[in-house]
Amino acid sequence: MGKLNVGVYWAASCGGCDVAILDIHEKVLKVKEACDFFLWPIAMDFKYADVEALPDKHLDLVLFNGAVRNSENKHLAELLRKKSKLLVAFGSCAHTGGIPALANFTTKQGIFERAYLTSDSTDNPQKVIPKTKVKVPEGELTIPEFFERVFALDQVVDVDYYVPGCPPNPERIWEVLAAVVTGAPLPPKGSVIGAGTKALCDTCERKRTGDKKITGFKRVATTDWDPEVCFLDQGLVCLGPCTRDGCGLQCVQHSNMPCRGCYGLPPDISDQGAKMIAALGSLIDAKDPEEIARIAGELPDQAGYYYRFSAAAGLLERRKA
Amino acid sequence: MSEPRIVAFLCHWCSYTGADLAGTARIKYSPNVRIIRVMCSGRIEPQFLLKALREGADGVLVCGCHPGDCHYHEGNYKCLRRFLMLRQMLGQYGIEEGRLRLEWVSASEGDRFAKLADEFTEQIRALGPLGGRAAFVEGTQQGGTSWAS
Numbered sequence: 001m002g003k004l005n006v007g008v009y010w011a012a013s014c015g016g017c018d019v020a021i022l023d024i025h026e027k028v029l030k031v032k033e034a035c036d037f038f039l040w041p042i043a044m045d046f047k048y049a050d051v052e053a054l055p056d057k058h059l060d061l062v063l064f065n066g067a068v069r070n071s072e073n074k075h076l077a078e079l080l081r082k083k084s085k086l087l088v089a090f091g092s093c094a095h096t097g098g099i100p101a102l103a104n105f106t107t108k109q110g111i112f113e114r115a116y117l118t119s120d121s122t123d124n125p126q127k128v129i130p131k132t133k134v135k136v137p138e139g140e141l142t143i144p145e146f147f148e149r150v151f152a153l154d155q156v157v158d159v160d161y162y163v164p165g166c167p168p169n170p171e172r173i174w175e176v177l178a179a180v181v182t183g184a185p186l187p188p189k190g191s192v193i194g195a196g197t198k199a200l201c202d203t204c205e206r207k208r209t210g211d212k213k214i215t216g217f218k219r220v221a222t223t224d225w226d227p228e229v230c231f232l233d234q235g236l237v238c239l240g241p242c243t244r245d246g247c248g249l250q251c252v253q254h255s256n257m258p259c260r261g262c263y264g265l266p267p268d269i270s271d272q273g274a275k276m277i278a279a280l281g282s283l284i285d286a287k288d289p290e291e292i293a294r295i296a297g298e299l300p301d302q303a304g305y306y307y308r309f310s311a312a313a314g315l316l317e318r319r320k321a
Numbered sequence: 322m323s324e325p326r327i328v329a330f331l332c333h334w335c336s337y338t339g340a341d342l343a344g345t346a347r348i349k350y351s352p353n354v355r356i357i358r359v360m361c362s363g364r365i366e367p368q369f370l371l372k373a374l375r376e377g378a379d380g381v382l383v384c385g386c387h388p389g390d391c392h393y394h395e396g397n398y399k400c401l402r403r404f405l406m407l408r409q410m411l412g413q414y415g416i417e418e419g420r421l422r423l424e425w426v427s428a429s430e431g432d433r434f435a436k437l438a439d440e441f442t443e444q445i446r447a448l449g450p451l452g453g454r455a456a457f458v459e460g461t462q463q464g465g466t467s468w469a470s
Contacts, residue, residue, distance in 0.1 A: 105413050105414070269368075270368055270372070271367075271368050271371055273367075273410065274366060274367035274368040274370075274371050274407070275366075275367075275368065277367045277403050277406045277407050277410065278366055278367055278368075278403055280402075280406065281367075281399050281400075281402040281403035281406060282399055282402075284402050286402070287388065287398050287401070289401065289405065292401065292402050292405050292406075293405055293409075296402075296405055296406045296409055297409075301413075302406065302409060302410040302413070303410050303413040303414070304413075306410075314371070315368065315371035315372055315374075315375045316371055316374065316375055316414050316457040316458075317457055317458050318414075318457060318458075319413070319414050319415045320414055320415035320416060320451070320452060320456045320457065321452065321455065321456045321457070
């Protein structure tokens with residue numbers, strides 16, 4: 001078969017997903033043999049105009065990482081949808097909003113005020129705020145419009161597949177690339193690929209002591225914990241109950257750190273935070289409302305903790321408008 | 322002006338029977354409260370409450386058996402813990418505490434349920450509409466604030 005036409009794009013992202021692709025190591029040479037790249041900003045110099053000039057559906061596969069934060073992200077999402085046969089939401093940000101979507105717990109106005117006016121390191125006596133258009137003697141300059149909230153990719157365009165993870169596990173990436181390259185039969189549209197189908201707790205190998213009873217939440221930075229035993233048993237918040245497996249247990253097993261939830265929702269769950277509250281509600285050992293409030297108060301940023309990677313894709317997608 | 326929309330989750334064994342008693346005793350109470358019966362208040366997933374708010378409820382009422390009276394022994398305590406955590410978290414979404422209320426209503430407290438329904442309806446009326454999808458999901462794919470150019 002001929003070579004595959006491939007594009008990789010970053011929208012509101014950190015670049016970690018692009019690096020994760022390179023983390024397949026020497027197999028990247030096989031990718032190079034099998035693929036022609038038409039866009040990959042972190043690695044190669046293509047211009048948006050080159051992509052705009054391509055015929056529709058010219059790209060066999062586009063790996064789109066990053067959330068949709070501004071009008072440039074949205075434009076590229078729409079453009080790459082038009083030019084691609086398979087559009088893959090690649091990594092947590094494109095899948096469920098990721099870290100950038102934590103901004104959905106505040107507003108655009110709140111972000112601008114903090115960033116340009118009130119932060120301790122800001123020196124802006126004239127209170128200059130970025131404008132999308134500004135006239136200068138040479139003409140008009142424009143920058144992309146900053147949206148009110150952050151979107152996951154499928155909230156803006158139609159998406160064929162999802163590969164979760166922050167970043168996706170390189171072995172899973174290779175499986176996905178290999179499937180497309182070899183022409184293997186693809187799963188149904190809309191599938192989450194390169195991940196498991198259970199909650200992380202179901203595949204975690206840490207020891208469970210049985211009767212979990214939480215009387216207070218501990219912090220990783222100030223606790224010595226047993227490296228073999230379930231984190232929740234020890235009062236450390238681990239998002240295993242509300243997170244999809246398939247990550248290779250990189251945090252909970254190999255790094256001895258609690259799950260942060262980057263593989264997103266397991267199937268049949270519609271909200272990571274709600275599910276985590278359901279789980280913790282069963283574990284907290286208190287019946288008195290004041291005592292419960294005290295224990296819950298030890299997690300002052302519940303939303304930020306539970307939705308660290310999925311704030312744009314919760315049942316409530318943003319702070320009240 | 323639109324009426325407050327309230328979704329109420331009531332446990333089968335105490336609170337729903339209490340609401341039923343209000344009905345058979347022909348006590349009038351606010352029709353704004355839409356009741357959903359569940360077997361136990363411990364069955365009320367936080368997802369249910371979030372879904373109600375997303376789909377346009379202005380307030381959510383949760384009722385279960387009094388502490389110590391749960392038909393399944395511990396369900397109402399689980400409900401209490403989940404409710405308190407959820408209500409605290411929803412503050413981060415800009416949702417006022419007064420929009421979510423948990424009360425214990427026994428099977429014999431028909432009049433109390435009716436009063437509660439009236440009182441909660443007025444509480445929500447005072448807070449105003451919440452906004453549902455328009456506030457938490459839709460209509461936001463543009464800049465559109467005072468910061469826009």
